[in-house]
Amino acid sequence: MNLQEKYSSKIISAEAAAQMVQSGDWIEYGFCTTAPRAFDEALAKRTGELSDVDIRVGVSVYPPAVVAADPDGKVFTFNSWHYSGLDRRLSASGPVFYNPMKFSELPRYVLENTPTDVFVVQVAPMDKFGFFSFGGNASHHYGVIERAKKIIVEVNEQMPRVHGGHGHGIHIDEVDYIIEGASLPLTELHPAQVSDVDQTIARRVMAEMRDGDCIQLGIGGMPNALGSMIAQSDLKDLGGHTEMISESFVDMFLSGVMNGRRKNIDKGRIAYTFALGTKKLYDFLDDNPFCANYPVDYTNSASVAASIDNLVTINNAVEIDLFGQVCSESAGIRNISGSGGQLDFVIAGYLSKGGRSFICLSSCYKDKAGQLHSRLVPTITPGGIITDPRATTMYVVTEYGMFNCKGMSTWQRAEGLINIAHPDFREELIAQAEAMKIWKRSNKR
Incomplete structure (x- = not known):
């Protein structure tokens, strides 16, 4: 099977991907701008069907649909590796909690200490060698990939394809499912005002x-x-x-x-x-x-x-x-x-x-x-x-x-x-x- 055939065989809808989540699961969203969007919206629609689902994030920049759908945290609990301004606002009224960490140790945490049932991450389109880029957000992803039971990538045409040392992307052979079709601008953080x-x-x-x-x-x-x-x-x-x-x-x-x-x-x-x-x-x-x-x-x-x-x-x-x-x-x-x-x-x-x-x-x-x-x-x-x-x-x-x-x-x-x-x-x-x-x-x- 060539790369394109592998790719085609793994395409599913966001709704089908969200159906794979079970009560009690731990889900890892991609770090920062690689957090999923279509999957998140599809999962939010299952609020009435699930219970005790934990989601880990880091530097959230997209308002999570799962929190909006479940503001009291009866189904979904958001756990952040590092609070963004959005996470801070959500924590004031909703089920958002901080995960204490030393950032350099985070890949080891997800390898040794934290279970991951599903990893969902936004990526750039696949290149001719079968690789998807994380768009500049390598963070701890390689550790999650090794530990997760299911790996789902959400392709975004506007995600940059970056160069790296290692761990800056994922090969199609490591991917279980692909959600495609999105062309969404990345959230922008404008420089803070200088006093x-x-x-x-x-x-x-x-x-x-x-x-x-x-x-x-x-x-x-x-x-x-x-x-x-x-x-x-x-x-x-x-x-x-x-x-x-x-x-x-x-x-x-x-x-x-x-x-x-x-x-x-x-x-x-x-x-x-x-x-x-x-x-x-x-x-x-x-x-x-x-x-x-x-x-x-x-x-x-x-x-x-x-x-x-x-x-x-x-x-x-x-x-x-x-x-x-x-x-x-x-x-x-x-x-x-x-x-x-x-x-x-x-x-x-x-x-x-x-x-x-x-x-x-x-x-x-x-x-x-x-x-x-x-x-x-x-x-x-x-x-x-x-x-x-x-x-x-x-x-x-x-x-x-x-x-x-x-x-x-x-x-x-x-x-x-x-x-x-x-x-x-x-x-x-x-x-x-x-x-x-x-x-x-x-x-x-």
């Missing part, structure tokens, strides 16, 4: 950048601001090794500052595990050999990333306490995002020869009533999740300065972090540090 504070923080980090650095950027206004500054700079021979690839990397490549020539591995290429942005990004990834899509246990492996000289990792935080503990995923008990790969890259940035790890945050924020609150706090808000333990924190950057926590005692950390807090809160923080017995009187009071 004056973001610009100030980005300029502080920019001052630490050097020719030949290899960059990892997180999500948010500050990383966007920094990426734009780098693209307009006279830096040379930058590389990219990141978790999420965004528009910033497109701009850095097109401006000529990023070519990957000095990288120790993946020389001349950006390595990434998932893509989320606008059509500008998706068009850039399509058939572009400069971009290499890998599974997350490669991109986020601290040992792999740290083997790249001059790795510079830039990530955000919700709050940081005077011990140097970093919370980047919750506001108290309210889940905001997830651990993702931040800890992976914080560690890798420090271990890299010539590497640097930056945690960036505004010094304060206003609540809905307009009251100002410090993001540098005595201790993490009760219920808050520690994303990065204090021993792993390197540079902390606010609009008021930068402080390197590495090697510092508790009193030095308290003093250094208070010095970059908003001035309105410094005396209060000093008093709290004294009460916690981590304050040493000095000329910096």
